[in-house]
Amino acid sequence: MASVVQSGTDFSQVNELFLKELSYVPEWEKIKACIQCGTCTASCPTSWAMEYKPREIVGLFRAGMLERVLRSNTVWMCASCYYCAVRCPSGIRLADIMYVLRSLAIKHGLFRREEAYPALARMFAGVVDRYGRNAETEMLTRYYLSRKSPFGMAKQLGLALKMFRRGRLPLLPKAIRGQRDLEKIMARLKQEESE
Amino acid sequence: MREYTYYPGCSAEASSRPYDVSARSVAEAVGARLIELEDWNCCGATTYMSVEEKRAMALSARNLALAEKENRDLVTICNGCYCVLSKTHECMTGNGGLRKQLANALQAADLEYHGTVRVRHLLDVLVNDVGEEAIRSKVTSELKGLRVAPYYGCQLSRPKGRFGDPEFPTALDDLLSWLGADPVWYPLKAKCCGGMLMTVQADVCEKLVHRLLSAAVDAGAECLATLCPLCQINLEAYQEQISRKYGRRYDLPIFYFTQIVGLALGMGNEELRLSDNLTQSEAIVARY
Numbered sequence: 001m002a003s004v005v006q007s008g009t010d011f012s013q014v015n016e017l018f019l020k021e022l023s024y025v026p027e028w029e030k031i032k033a034c035i036q037c038g039t040c041t042a043s044c045p046t047s048w049a050m051e052y053k054p055r056e057i058v059g060l061f062r063a064g065m066l067e068r069v070l071r072s073n074t075v076w077m078c079a080s081c082y083y084c085a086v087r088c089p090s091g092i093r094l095a096d097i098m099y100v101l102r103s104l105a106i107k108h109g110l111f112r113r114e115e116a117y118p119a120l121a122r123m124f125a126g127v128v129d130r131y132g133r134n135a136e137t138e139m140l141t142r143y144y145l146s147r148k149s150p151f152g153m154a155k156q157l158g159l160a161l162k163m164f165r166r167g168r169l170p171l172l173p174k175a176i177r178g179q180r181d182l183e184k185i186m187a188r189l190k191q192e193e194s195e
Numbered sequence: 196m197r198e199y200t201y202y203p204g205c206s207a208e209a210s211s212r213p214y215d216v217s218a219r220s221v222a223e224a225v226g227a228r229l230i231e232l233e234d235w236n237c238c239g240a241t242t243y244m245s246v247e248e249k250r251a252m253a254l255s256a257r258n259l260a261l262a263e264k265e266n267r268d269l270v271t272i273c274n275g276c277y278c279v280l281s282k283t284h285e286c287m288t289g290n291g292g293l294r295k296q297l298a299n300a301l302q303a304a305d306l307e308y309h310g311t312v313r314v315r316h317l318l319d320v321l322v323n324d325v326g327e328e329a330i331r332s333k334v335t336s337e338l339k340g341l342r343v344a345p346y347y348g349c350q351l352s353r354p355k356g357r358f359g360d361p362e363f364p365t366a367l368d369d370l371l372s373w374l375g376a377d378p379v380w381y382p383l384k385a386k387c388c389g390g391m392l393m394t395v396q397a398d399v400c401e402k403l404v405h406r407l408l409s410a411a412v413d414a415g416a417e418c419l420a421t422l423c424p425l426c427q428i429n430l431e432a433y434q435e436q437i438s439r440k441y442g443r444r445y446d447l448p449i450f451y452f453t454q455i456v457g458l459a460l461g462m463g464n465e466e467l468r469l470s471d472n473l474t475q476s477e478a479i480v481a482r483y
Contacts, residue, residue: 023292024248024249024291024292024293025291026285026286026289026291045386045387045389045403046387046389046392046396046399046403049396049399076395076396077392077396077399078245079349079387079389079390079391079392079400079403080241080245080349080350080390081349081350081353081386081387081390082349082350082353082354082361083349083353083362083387085353085354086353086354086356086361086362093354095354098245099244099245099246099248100248102245102246103245103246103247103248106246106247116394116395116396117391117395117396118246120242120391120394120395121242121243121245121246121247124240124242124243125242125243125246125247125250128236128237128240128243128254132236132237133205133208133236133237134205134206134237134240135205135209136205136206136209136210137209140394143394159432162473163210163473166470166471166472166473167212167471168209168210168211168212168213168471169209169210170208170209174208176234176235176236177234178234178236178257178304181257181304181306182236182254182257182304184303184304185253185256185257185300185301185303185304185306186250186253186300187303188299188300188302188303189249189250189253189296189297189299189300192296192299192300193249193296
């Protein structure tokens with residue numbers, strides 16, 4: 001693994017955790033071939049709003065400083081458009097790597113409290129785990145309540161009303177019949193991970 | 196009549212109901228029968244996938260296992276579902292470490308996946324299976340002179356570009372021209388609308404939508420056709436506030452692409468639910 005980083009670099013714990021999870025990404029080894037050209041940054045529709053640009057993620061990883069990336073707004077600005085992935089001359093699937101970074105940040109509580117995405121993702125996963133499908137209305141209501149932002153909520157109310165009138169905002173969630181099966185699948189997955 | 200297994204996706208039951216209704220109407224009319232996958236579950240979606248990838252893929256794995264029993268292509272109308280289902284299929288047929296984990300997890304529910312399902316988007320089915328001749332033969336009211344901006348969004352043409360170029364896809368342009376419409380060329384047709392960022396980073400997302408709308412309008416579009424439920428709502432629902440913020444007035448009708456197809460096939464509101472869109476399309480509907 002030493003060839004991945006510059007020699008003499010001190011691995012931080014985050015770097016090690018990252019490498020472990022990264023191995024699940026198809027063709028993950030290509031990260032070694034990053035030439036720091038910046039095509040990813042130039043292609044990213046939201047890099048202008050990121051504290052560390054996509055190119056810098058690989059740079060900081062090599063320097064053993066990934067934790068900085070996780071504590072920045074960078075990973076939460078990715079919209080998963082995959083431009084970086086299709087344009088990278090080294091074939092690095094940076095968009096997929098972004099997912100690894102996000103799950104690390106959440107798993108180890110390394111994100112900043114003001115980031116909204118982790119809260120949304122938590123609500124989303126909770127609703128899907130409960131019903132087997134995403135009940136959009138419940139998911140968004142829970143999210144806005146969790147953000148404790150009455151202004152944000154009020155801003156959405158007008159839109160919610162319009163959507164409701166058009167039958168595009170059902171109030172009651174619908175659960176699937178195979179919910180028990182899904183629970184079994186998830187339990188097995190968790191068991192495997194802890195082994 | 197060729198048959199397909201249909202995966203509507205969660206938003207089809209809520210925010211994108213007009214998409215679901217019009218997709219079923221149009222597919223049936225052109226000879227592609229959509230048979231809904233029994234008891235499907237959430238695909239895992241970008242929001243789940245991007246924080247808990249394995250669990251999200253396990254969700255999609257169940258859908259793939261159920262679909263495999265039906266022995267038909269699996270058709271989605273959502274770019275997000277298309278992307279996650281395709282990625283899961285890729286993982287479960289590749290050599291990565293996830294393949295075994297997912298297969299083991301499925302076994303807990305007596306399910307297995309052998310990797311035989313073809314994940315398709317309805318656009319792919321209409322353009323490549325039904326094809327030009329059959330579509331043209333069904334058109335009853337040609338959309339002559341209708342300048343439509345074809346908008347592809349992201350997760351259909353990327354990361355893989357299974358049908359068409361990852362940056363400049365053309366399938367929707369082709370389909371629109373078979374209907375008699377004029378697809379306008381604009382350089383942003385496969386750029387990102389921001390997706391879920393509208394909920395968590397509205398400022399950033401509004402800027403992306405502003406760019407898309409302004410590029411489409413500058414190119415002379417009088418309406419826009421989307422392939423994804425989330426793109427549709429992002430482009431449709433925030434035009435007023437984006438107009439105020441950026442000082443450019445937007446009033447662009449945003450359609451699900453199936454609604455445009457249905458219009459050319461002579462369908463009405465019952466089949467297309469145009470009145471459930473938030474943007475006004477009466478003027479356009481009246482012309483055809």
